[in-house]
Amino acid sequence: MTPNALVVGELHDGHLAASTLEVIGVARALAGGAVAGLVLGAGAKAAASEFGRFGVPEAYALDDPHLDAAPAGARAAPVAATAREVGASLLLTASTTAGRDLLGRLAVAWDAAVATGVTEATAFEGGVRVRRPVFGGRATETIRLEGSRVAIATRPHAFAAVAESPVPCVVHEVPAPVLSEAYTAPQRTGVAVTARGAGPSLTDASIVVSGGRGVRAPENFRLVEELAASLGAAVGASRAVTDAGWRPTSFQVGQTGRAVSPQLYIAVGISGAIQHIVGMVSSRVIVAINSDASAPIFRVADYGIVGDLFQIVPALTAEVRRVRGA
Amino acid sequence: MEIVVCVKPVPDAETRLRATSDGTRLDPEGVKFVLAGYDESAVEQALLLKESIAGSRVHVVAFGPAPRTEEVLRATIALGADQATWVDSGADAGAEPVRAARAIAGAIASAPHDLVLCGKQANDDESGLVPAALGELLRVPEFSCVVDLRWDSATSRFRFQRPIETGVESWSAPAPLVVGLQQAWNDPRTAKLPAILKSRKAAIGKVAAASASSESRVVAERFELPPPRTGAKLIEYKTPEDAAQQLVRILREEAKVFP
Numbered sequence: 001m002t003p004n005a006l007v008v009g010e011l012h013d014g015h016l017a018a019s020t021l022e023v024i025g026v027a028r029a030l031a032g033g034a035v036a037g038l039v040l041g042a043g044a045k046a047a048a049s050e051f052g053r054f055g056v057p058e059a060y061a062l063d064d065p066h067l068d069a070a071p072a073g074a075r076a077a078p079v080a081a082t083a084r085e086v087g088a089s090l091l092l093t094a095s096t097t098a099g100r101d102l103l104g105r106l107a108v109a110w111d112a113a114v115a116t117g118v119t120e121a122t123a124f125e126g127g128v129r130v131r132r133p134v135f136g137g138r139a140t141e142t143i144r145l146e147g148s149r150v151a152i153a154t155r156p157h158a159f160a161a162v163a164e165s166p167v168p169c170v171v172h173e174v175p176a177p178v179l180s181e182a183y184t185a186p187q188r189t190g191v192a193v194t195a196r197g198a199g200p201s202l203t204d205a206s207i208v209v210s211g212g213r214g215v216r217a218p219e220n221f222r223l224v225e226e227l228a229a230s231l232g233a234a235v236g237a238s239r240a241v242t243d244a245g246w247r248p249t250s251f252q253v254g255q256t257g258r259a260v261s262p263q264l265y266i267a268v269g270i271s272g273a274i275q276h277i278v279g280m281v282s283s284r285v286i287v288a289i290n291s292d293a294s295a296p297i298f299r300v301a302d303y304g305i306v307g308d309l310f311q312i313v314p315a316l317t318a319e320v321r322r323v324r325g326a
Numbered sequence: 327m328e329i330v331v332c333v334k335p336v337p338d339a340e341t342r343l344r345a346t347s348d349g350t351r352l353d354p355e356g357v358k359f360v361l362a363g364y365d366e367s368a369v370e371q372a373l374l375l376k377e378s379i380a381g382s383r384v385h386v387v388a389f390g391p392a393p394r395t396e397e398v399l400r401a402t403i404a405l406g407a408d409q410a411t412w413v414d415s416g417a418d419a420g421a422e423p424v425r426a427a428r429a430i431a432g433a434i435a436s437a438p439h440d441l442v443l444c445g446k447q448a449n450d451d452e453s454g455l456v457p458a459a460l461g462e463l464l465r466v467p468e469f470s471c472v473v474d475l476r477w478d479s480a481t482s483r484f485r486f487q488r489p490i491e492t493g494v495e496s497w498s499a500p501a502p503l504v505v506g507l508q509q510a511w512n513d514p515r516t517a518k519l520p521a522i523l524k525s526r527k528a529a530i531g532k533v534a535a536a537s538a539s540s541e542s543r544v545v546a547e548r549f550e551l552p553p554p555r556t557g558a559k560l561i562e563y564k565t566p567e568d569a570a571q572q573l574v575r576i577l578r579e580e581a582k583v584f585p
């Protein structure tokens with residue numbers, strides 16, 4: 001396989017997203033040849049030069065605000081064209097909603113062997129070998145992606161962010177695609193930025209603290225939020241909480257909510273129904289706080305405290321604040 | 327409205343997973359296969375749309391081997407689907423997602439489809455690739471992570487929301503459309519016994535999967551199960567403060583999850 005790699009980055013507040021920095025690290029480790037970057041959407045041109053800070057000397061930018069409000073499929077053709085232009089045999093992106101949409105498209109549009117949710121990747125003669133959790137983290141599969149075009153999406157937090165190593169970066173502009181009627185007809189009619197407290201977003205956070213029905217009333221959810229704040233964590237919730245309207249559905253973790261895989265997941269007053277488990281079981285370390293020692297959450301947790309959350313959680317918040325000197 | 331729902335048989339959540347003796351993949355022996363969780367929602371949503379839009383039909387399509395694929399298709403007929411098509415993967419089937427999408431696209435491209443509904447991902451491989459690959463193959467827009475999918479007959483457009491990482495997007499789009507569904511309006515219904523009995527005799531259309539022409543290959547190499555979780559290490563404590571101190575020490579020194 002020819003050794004060049006293309007990183008398709010995502011923008012976050014006009015800058016390369018944290019997950020993109022992880023992808024760059026993987027690309028530099030895997031590519032035998034040059035690594036190039038690509039970003040699309042409003043502000044792409046300004047952000048593209050940031051690739052240089054992370055040792056990527058060449059970047060492509062498709063600075064077209066229309067793309068942000070177009071269906072994901074509108075990106076496939078320009079991405080595939082850029083991959084051909086840089087002579088990439090490997091394309092990498094983050095396994096986010098947009099990243100997975102892109103890979104499904106590229107499997108066809110770029111005729112590539114693809115895998116999402118990748119947590120380990122090594123190159124071999126003729127392709128890339130990847131490992132990825134399956135069955136909600138109950139198993140891991142190793143698959144070989146073979147052929148002269150391979151695309152992988154790496155799971156956020158599974159890889160370390162690349163260290164800064166600035167090089168000069170040449171930015172090329174990619175012409176905007178001419179979209180067929182099918183892709184211009186859909187209209188994005190609104191965007192509501194996720195309701196969340198201060199702190200990181202649920203899917204980006206390296207620590208998540210979630211509360212369940214055990215907190216008993218909406219005003220008690222403050223206990224969960226204070227623990228999260230002390231840890232710099234995002235706040236999540238079980239469906240019992242979002243169904244009751246104690247917190248918006250954007251907080252929900254699980255089958256019908258978000259899937260998260262932070263370094264640390266703390267479940268407070270959550271029983272551990274299978275639909276909740278599938279959304280958090282691939283977290284690296286799981287802690288459960290529950291008054292019922294037989295709650296299923298303790299079967300997937302690494303550490304557990306059997307006790308009353310109304311006593312344990314405030315003590316934990318105080319202890320975290322103490323050790324962090326805050 | 328012609329609604330096509332793509333479904334996949336996956337191991338029941340309670341099934342004990344085991345690798346084949348060569349260790350390359352899941353051993354299907356003795357595994358109970360059921361409709362994937364998000365696919366159940368997709369079927370439910372299709373039935374709800376059918377009930378609210380006069381003259382609608384629900385056609386369920388599944389790619390996979392015998393007998394499990396036929397069984398889940400029968401289950402969808404018992405729930406109320408009008409037509410079922412089994413795209414036979416042959417016996418060797420690792421249902422590699424892009425291969426599945428190509429096979430399904432081949433089977434439905436010439437069948438009427440105003441809406442192609444998939445679960446946003448299957449509970450086994452969790453790839454989430456099929457909706458986007460189908461969109462590309464059928465040359466129609468595709469949206470993943472969709473909730474609150476409605477048909478607005480006044481404007482002849484679908485309206486829906488997508489809770490994604492950065493926030494919740496609202497969209498409107500005309501047919502045809504491919505949707506990766508996250509959630510139906512309500513939890514999936516269960517089939518009634520008479521309908522289940524009747525579905526046993528229902529006709530299931532069968533087509534052979536078109537052979538793939540790509541030089542790219544995905545090869546299963548290893549399927550590993552982590553050592554069974556022994557359950558949480560429970561912290562023994564005297565006071566809440568004691569529990570908190572122990573946990574924080576473990577998280578910093580043993581698990582090393584925060585400084």
Ligand SMILES: Cc1cc2nc3c(=O)[nH]c(=O)nc-3n(C[C@H](O)[C@H](O)[C@H](O)COP(=O)(O)OP(=O)(O)OC[C@H]3O[C@@H](n4cnc5c(N)ncnc54)[C@H](O)[C@@H]3O)c2cc1C
Pocket residue numbers: 211212213214215237238239240241252253254255256257258268269270271272273274275276279289290291292295307308309310513514
């Ligand atoms: C199709 C479908 C999709 C679903 N999707 C999701 C999903 O995405 N996410 C999700 O979370 N659920 C989902 N569910 C719901 C799921 O089945 C459970 O009902 C839900 O997760 C339960 O939430 P819970 O653990 O907060 O509540 P419960 O199951 O009621 O558990 C509350 C826990 O709090 C503990 N507790 C009570 N008081 C205290 C105290 N003082 N101190 C400590 N602990 C205490 C109890 O021991 C108990 O274990 C779904 C269900 C269906 C059918």
